[in-house]
Amino acid sequence: MGLLAVATIMAGCGSEPPQPVKVDAKVDAAARLKAAKDAKIRNAAKVKANELGQIPVLMFHRVIPSPQTTDDRTPKQFRADLERLAKEGYVPVTAAEMVTGKIDIPAGKYPVVLTFDDSSPSQLTLNAVGVPQKDTAVAIMKEVAAKYPGWRPKATFFVTRDLFGKTTTEEQAQALLWLKDNGFEIANHTRDHLNLRSISQAQVEEQIGSIGKTIEQLTYTKPVTIALPYGAQPKKKDWALNGKGYKHKGAFLAGYTPAPAPFSKSFDAAGVPRIKVMEKKGDCAQFCSEAWLDWLKKNPDMRYTSDGDPKTVAYPKFKQPYLRKSFSAMSLPY
Numbered sequence: 001m002g003l004l005a006v007a008t009i010m011a012g013c014g015s016e017p018p019q020p021v022k023v024d025a026k027v028d029a030a031a032r033l034k035a036a037k038d039a040k041i042r043n044a045a046k047v048k049a050n051e052l053g054q055i056p057v058l059m060f061h062r063v064i065p066s067p068q069t070t071d072d073r074t075p076k077q078f079r080a081d082l083e084r085l086a087k088e089g090y091v092p093v094t095a096a097e098m099v100t101g102k103i104d105i106p107a108g109k110y111p112v113v114l115t116f117d118d119s120s121p122s123q124l125t126l127n128a129v130g131v132p133q134k135d136t137a138v139a140i141m142k143e144v145a146a147k148y149p150g151w152r153p154k155a156t157f158f159v160t161r162d163l164f165g166k167t168t169t170e171e172q173a174q175a176l177l178w179l180k181d182n183g184f185e186i187a188n189h190t191r192d193h194l195n196l197r198s199i200s201q202a203q204v205e206e207q208i209g210s211i212g213k214t215i216e217q218l219t220y221t222k223p224v225t226i227a228l229p230y231g232a233q234p235k236k237k238d239w240a241l242n243g244k245g246y247k248h249k250g251a252f253l254a255g256y257t258p259a260p261a262p263f264s265k266s267f268d269a270a271g272v273p274r275i276k277v278m279e280k281k282g283d284c285a286q287f288c289s290e291a292w293l294d295w296l297k298k299n300p301d302m303r304y305t306s307d308g309d310p311k312t313v314a315y316p317k318f319k320q321p322y323l324r325k326s327f328s329a330m331s332l333p334y
């Protein structure tokens with residue numbers, strides 16, 4: 001197969017002899033593929049794509065007018081937290097999208113994962129027709145998305161049996177289904193919020209499996225990720241990922257650094273670091289969100305930057321040794 005004789009083209013005036021053109025179909029297809037790949041490489045280089053870079057996974061708790069601990073944010077602070085991210089070119093993805101490598105954001109943008117722990121009513125309260133109450137986390141996420149084109153209300157809610165303060169099965173279903181229908185991820189934070197480090201394997205599996213089952217019964221979807229209460233891993237860290245009735249793709253910690261990209265060898269699905277959201281004060285002078293976002297801004301070569309194509313993993317060639325082997329078929333070094 002291969003050589004195609006293409007019809008000769010007659011020049012109108014007859015001043016030149018007709019030239020027979022021969023094209024090898026396979027060579028032609030290969031050349032087109034190479035041209036397409038070269039274009040992708042040029043685009044990746046143009047936006048300085050680095051899909052082996054670090055991703056901030058931010059950890060929120062309550063959003064309340066009068067904070068009681070440094071884990072709480074006021075609605076005003078939370079709005080400012082999101083606006084900073086939107087202005088600096090971050091685009092939210094869920095924890096599940098991150099750990100499974102489905103990071104679909106525009107070229108030149110940076111992924112951020114917004115996570116909410118403990119399923120408090122300050123995160124999600126709906127009125128009788130399903131409209132979020134003013135100043136709840138979901139209401140503020142929607143407001144900011146309306147104000148900043150390109151920003152989107154996307155986040156992961158790590159829930160316990162508190163289920164946003166809802167006690168009847170119907171109300172619990174309304175809350176969780178609203179999250180699901182609005183593109184948010186509902187994930188596992190164990191039933192009773194115990195320290196998993198100090199309990200047996202059977203107890204760990206009961207704590208994780210039971211709330212997982214509740215979520216599945218209410219939403220027809222199994223959680224893909226888990227956040228460990230207090231960031232404490234069980235005696236064997238794999239118990240958080242795999243157990244009776246559950247299989248998680250990522251277990252999230254409670255500190256203190258940006259997370260490695262899922263395509264990087266440094267990524268550990270059983271312990272994905274998160275960053276507490278807080279100004280540079282006291283213990284947070286170096287290891288909370290304001291400090292890390294400043295650091296990522298000053299060190300753009302360390303930050304995950306998308307090439308805009310979720311089917312490729314683009315990065316400067318020099319970083320090649322850090323690519324996880326399982327992603328080599330998608331790799332696009334430049």
Ligand SMILES: [Zn+2]
Pocket residue numbers: 117118189193229230
């Ligand atoms: Zn918690």
